Amino acid sequence: MTHKLLFHDIDEPGLNTIEVYKRRGGYQQAEKALAMARDSIVKEIEVSGLRGRGGAGFPTGKKASFIPQGKMDKYLVCNADESEPGTFKDRELMQKSPHTLIEGMIIAAYAVGANKAFIFIRGEYVQQAEILEAAVQEAKDAGYIGPNVLGRGIDLDLWVHRGAGAYICGEETGLLDALEGRRGNPRLKPPFPANQGLYQGPTLLNNVETLAAIPHILAVGPEAYAAMGVEASSGTKLISVSGNVQRPGNYEIELGMTGREIIYGLAGGPDPGRDVFFWFPGGSSSPVLTKDDLDLPYDYNSLAGAKTMLGSGAIIVVDDSNSVVDVAVKTASFYKHESCGKCTPCREGTNWTTKMLKRIQSGEATPMDLDVIESVCDQIMGNCLCVLGDAMAMPVASMVQKFRPQFEQHIETARAANEARLLAELDAAAPVLEGIGH
Amino acid sequence: MSLRRDPLGPLDREAVRQGADVPTRVHVPGDGDGISGELFHHEVHRFADGSRVPGWREGHDPGKDAAEVPDPAQVAVPEDLRAEIEDYMSRYPDPRSAAIPALAAAQRLHGWCSPDAIEQVACVMRLTPGYLTAVAGFYDMLETRPVGRKTVYVCTNISCSLRGGDELLAALKGQLADDPDVNIRGFECLGACDIAPMCSVDGVYVGPVDDAEIPVLAEQIAAGADPLPLKQLVRRRVADTAANSDGVEVEAIEAGTIGPVLHTDGPATGGNDIPGAAR
Numbered sequence: 001m002t003h004k005l006l007f008h009d010i011d012e013p014g015l016n017t018i019e020v021y022k023r024r025g026g027y028q029q030a031e032k033a034l035a036m037a038r039d040s041i042v043k044e045i046e047v048s049g050l051r052g053r054g055g056a057g058f059p060t061g062k063k064a065s066f067i068p069q070g071k072m073d074k075y076l077v078c079n080a081d082e083s084e085p086g087t088f089k090d091r092e093l094m095q096k097s098p099h100t101l102i103e104g105m106i107i108a109a110y111a112v113g114a115n116k117a118f119i120f121i122r123g124e125y126v127q128q129a130e131i132l133e134a135a136v137q138e139a140k141d142a143g144y145i146g147p148n149v150l151g152r153g154i155d156l157d158l159w160v161h162r163g164a165g166a167y168i169c170g171e172e173t174g175l176l177d178a179l180e181g182r183r184g185n186p187r188l189k190p191p192f193p194a195n196q197g198l199y200q201g202p203t204l205l206n207n208v209e210t211l212a213a214i215p216h217i218l219a220v221g222p223e224a225y226a227a228m229g230v231e232a233s234s235g236t237k238l239i240s241v242s243g244n245v246q247r248p249g250n251y252e253i254e255l256g257m258t259g260r261e262i263i264y265g266l267a268g269g270p271d272p273g274r275d276v277f278f279w280f281p282g283g284s285s286s287p288v289l290t291k292d293d294l295d296l297p298y299d300y301n302s303l304a305g306a307k308t309m310l311g312s313g314a315i316i317v318v319d320d321s322n323s324v325v326d327v328a329v330k331t332a333s334f335y336k337h338e339s340c341g342k343c344t345p346c347r348e349g350t351n352w353t354t355k356m357l358k359r360i361q362s363g364e365a366t367p368m369d370l371d372v373i374e375s376v377c378d379q380i381m382g383n384c385l386c387v388l389g390d391a392m393a394m395p396v397a398s399m400v401q402k403f404r405p406q407f408e409q410h411i412e413t414a415r416a417a418n419e420a421r422l423l424a425e426l427d428a429a430a431p432v433l434e435g436i437g438h
Numbered sequence: 439m440s441l442r443r444d445p446l447g448p449l450d451r452e453a454v455r456q457g458a459d460v461p462t463r464v465h466v467p468g469d470g471d472g473i474s475g476e477l478f479h480h481e482v483h484r485f486a487d488g489s490r491v492p493g494w495r496e497g498h499d500p501g502k503d504a505a506e507v508p509d510p511a512q513v514a515v516p517e518d519l520r521a522e523i524e525d526y527m528s529r530y531p532d533p534r535s536a537a538i539p540a541l542a543a544a545q546r547l548h549g550w551c552s553p554d555a556i557e558q559v560a561c562v563m564r565l566t567p568g569y570l571t572a573v574a575g576f577y578d579m580l581e582t583r584p585v586g587r588k589t590v591y592v593c594t595n596i597s598c599s600l601r602g603g604d605e606l607l608a609a610l611k612g613q614l615a616d617d618p619d620v621n622i623r624g625f626e627c628l629g630a631c632d633i634a635p636m637c638s639v640d641g642v643y644v645g646p647v648d649d650a651e652i653p654v655l656a657e658q659i660a661a662g663a664d665p666l667p668l669k670q671l672v673r674r675r676v677a678d679t680a681a682n683s684d685g686v687e688v689e690a691i692e693a694g695t696i697g698p699v700l701h702t703d704g705p706a707t708g709g710n711d712i713p714g715a716a717r
Contacts, residue, residue: 007681013693073531085595085627092676116531123542123579124591124628126641127672159529164538165578167626181537183576199531241677242597242631249632249677266678284596284627316597316631330596334626340576366444367451412448 003228005216005236006209007252010096016131018138021099027144029215033107034152041111045214048222049234054079054170054207055283055312057300066194067112067202075203076114077179077193078105078211080121080132081163081170085284085334086314089238090208092250094121094128097212098135102158104211106144107218109156112204117158120175123165133160167338171386172205173197174340185342186386207312209238230256233299237313241267244274244319255299255310259289262298263317270319277320278402282311284331285391287398308398324403325410328396329357335392346389349380353396360407363414370400370407504568508561515558519547523562536563537573541580550581578625585621590614590659591638594624597631606635606647613656620659633671643671673697 014020021027033041046061067074078101082090094101101119109117119136121129136158139145145158161179168174169184176198178184197203213235217225226234233255239262242248246268253262263269263276270276276291281298287308289296296302303310318327336350356373359365377393377400384390400407426433444451446461454460484490522543526536540563544555551574553567560567574580592598592607607624614620628643630636636645637655644665647655651666658665667673675696676682682690690696 002680004678004681007676007678009682009686011675011682011690011696012686013690013695082629083627086597086631087627088629088631091629095672096676122629123538123577124625124638124641126638127643161535162539162542163577164542164580165625166576178538179535180532181534181573183573240631242634243600247677248597248634251678252681280596314631316600318596318600322600326599327596330594330599334595337626367448368444408448 002252002254003236004252005220006093006097006100006212006238007250010092015097016095016099016135018099018135018142021097025219026099027103027142029218030103030106030144031150033218034110034150034154038111038113041107041218044222045111045217048217048225049232050210050213050217050225051233051300052207053209053213053237053313055084055285055309057310060206060210063194063206064108064112064204066192067114067204068195069113073116073199073201074112074114075198075201076105076109076112076117077175077198077203077205078117078119078208079170079172079175079205080119080125080208081175082125082208082312083122083167083170083338084312084314085331086240086242086280086316087283087312088240088242089250089313091125091128093208093212093238094125094132098132099139100212100215101132101208102135102139102144104214105158106139106149106156107214108204108206108211109158110149110154112202114204115155115157117156118179118198119158119160120169120179121160121162122169123163129160129162136160166340167334168340168386168388171388174386175205176203183340185340186388188385229254230297230299232301233310237310239298239313239315241315241317243279243315243317244270244322245317246271253298256297258295259298259315260294262315263294267315267317270317274319274321277318277322278324278399279318280314280316280395282309283314284316284334284395285309285387286311287394288402290402308394323410324399324406325357325361328399329354329361331399332357332392332396335388339388343384343386343389345380345383346392349376349389350392352376353392357396360411361414363411363416363418365411365415367408367411369411370404373397373400505557505560505566507564507566508557510561513557513561515561516547519543519558520562523559527563533563534565537565537570538577538580541570541574545580549587550584552584581621586617586619588620588659588662589638589640590620590622591625591628592622593626593628593630593634593636593638595627595631597627598634598636601634601646602649603635605649606637606652609649609652610637610656610659613653614659617660630671632677633669633674636671639665644669645671668697 042061042064050060051057052060080090105117143150145156147155149156163169163178166184169178171186172193173187174184193203193205195202228235236252237255238250238252240250251266278288278290280286280288281303289308293306296306300310332354336354339346339350341347353373353376356369360369374397377397380389380393450461523540526539527533540559541551544559545551548555556567556570560570574582594603594607611622614622628638630643633645635647639659642665655666673696
């Protein structure tokens with residue numbers, strides 16, 4: 001039986017209000033934390049083994065410990081720009097239990113000494129932003145945010161900042177540029193945001209789910225949290241299952257379950273009569289896995305061992321009624337559209353990969369294009385300021401590698417169909433051609 | 439269309455891949471079969487300015503100096519808009535951070551980031567119109583061309599397209615194409631793959647939209663009515679059945695904050711007569 005921390009009774013009516021949240025024990029952890037020493041909170045998070053839930057999986061306690069001490073202005077930014085295709089866990093959390101996030105941010109801000117905090121929410125989440133704004137206002141009225149929080153002499157200011165629709169703003173430095181009112185272009189790293197982030201100040205940047213897990217870690221105790229899940233993947237994780245499954249949605253699991261248990265057990269598997277063709281284990285940026293990999297344990301290290309990644313915990317299932325070519329075109333087109341254009345390998349690489357895949361789709365390609373795609377993907381990876389280009393290169397290259405026969409077969413059939421159509425056109429044009437001397 | 443074909447056949451290609459030499463005589467389409475090849479190509483479509491990209495030269499006049507920060511005495515900014523932008527600016531250590539919320543506010547007023555809208559924001563924020571135009575051009579939700587006031591985004595990313603997102607977009611476009619008030623467009627992943635195929639009607643997420651519901655939805659969009667109230671995301675329970683205790687689930691259904699279980703194979707209703715339904 002999986003422990004439910006973040007999703008425990010999440011549909012309780014009014015949980016988005018401070019009244020119900022406090023009745024259920026809300027804000028007690030914030031009050032407890034504010035009485036603790038700052039570094040002992042960071043220590044507890046480190047002991048809990050919590051890893052960043054946004055995609056990179058970096059240990060959260062370690063990240064917080066990088067924030068320098070001292071009297072300068074420090075910032076806390078919550079990354080709620082949830083745009084990775086297939087991911088929708090933060091949406092459910094913010095919409096139904098916004099105060100969990102706010103409480104986590106109060107604790108995190110206190111732990112690193114930040115006095116300005118922002119929640120950068122994607123502009124498409126209109127309803128969620130409204131719910132969050134209302135919740136922040138309630139927390140301000142109750143004295144949890146503002147000058148002299150709970151009479152402890154700490155100031156904390158928190159605002160919800162709405163984005164305006166750009167995937168790249170989910171990248172931490174792109175987000176910072178967008179939050180500073182610029183085009184959301186990623187920055188060169190290092191310096192990392194922990195040293196020079198928002199307004200060049202030390203900035204702790206975390207995903208919604210990571211910050212929302214902090215009150216629960218303090219509540220159950222870091223050792224108990226670390227005992228959940230498996231080695232190096234502790235605690236519970238929200239996963240979003242979508243695509244060709246019968247019960248798509250968010251599930252809270254302890255990491256270490258197998259892919260089969262998640263896709264078939266929780267999400268009901270593909271429709272009757274259909275079989276899993278392949279699946280993305282961690283959002284559309286992760287290299288795909290086939291149905292032979294279904295028994296792989298779903299945790300950070302096992303997936304890394306299979307040359308893919310857990311990412312944001314978004315499983316997209318593609319069943320055998322679909323063509324891998326179509327999915328590859330969709331994937332590449334998305335990254336082509338969202339590439340910010342700052343780095344050449346990503347801007348040109350995503351564009352040309354999409355063009356080549358579309359040629360394959362429409363039967364104008366040769367099998368040579370598959371080799372070119374692989375080499376283009378290879379040249380994108382690791383050569384840009386951020387990983388958007390890699391995020392296209394990894395899944396597309398993995399599809400081409402794992403399903404090369406299907407790609408080649410599609411090239412042949414689509415080309416044959418085109419040829420037949422052209423010959424028919426030629427036949428139709430024959431009288432005209434004769435007339436002009438052919 | 440142009441046809442590019444592999445000069446080698448599939449068998450030769452496989453042999454070459456395995457290390458054989460490339461055959462010396464290769465077949466070139468159109469070569470020697472009495473066809474000039476003209477039929478294999480056709481003209482690239484070009485716009486009036488000679489470009490293949492629509493509109494990229496619009497608004498570009500190299501003879502003009504770049505606009506400077508507008509003079510407050512010359513620009514009339516609506517009071518509400520000015521107050522809203524100034525409120526945003528007061529939230530950040532650097533007021534420039536308010537650029538995106540300010541442009542969004544101006545867009546709500548003007549319908550799109552028109553030159554007037556940009557100038558008003560530039561005037562309040564003390565930035566150049568060029569800077570704000572560049573910011574507006576980066577973000578998908580900021581419109582740099584006149585569009586309808588009712589915004590409908592249809593998700594066409596992987597999860598949604600696996601469940602009919604592209605067909606939903608085509609069907610809605612077909613029904614709403616003539617309505618100048620509606621700005622309907624395919625959009626990148628909207629973060630609601632659990633209700634695929636879905637769309638966002640002025641920020642209200644609706645889905646999964648069955649084929650039979652599309653005409654009702656299109657009417658509701660055109661009339662500005664609440665879109666498919668039973669299918670709105672805010673009323674959807676969490677998929678994890680072990681998350682809620684039984685009492686909470688019953689309480690929530692009675693309070694109307696989550697909908698009763700919908701039968702996906704039942705008749706499409708689109709009605710809005712659930713007692714106590716709350717948005």
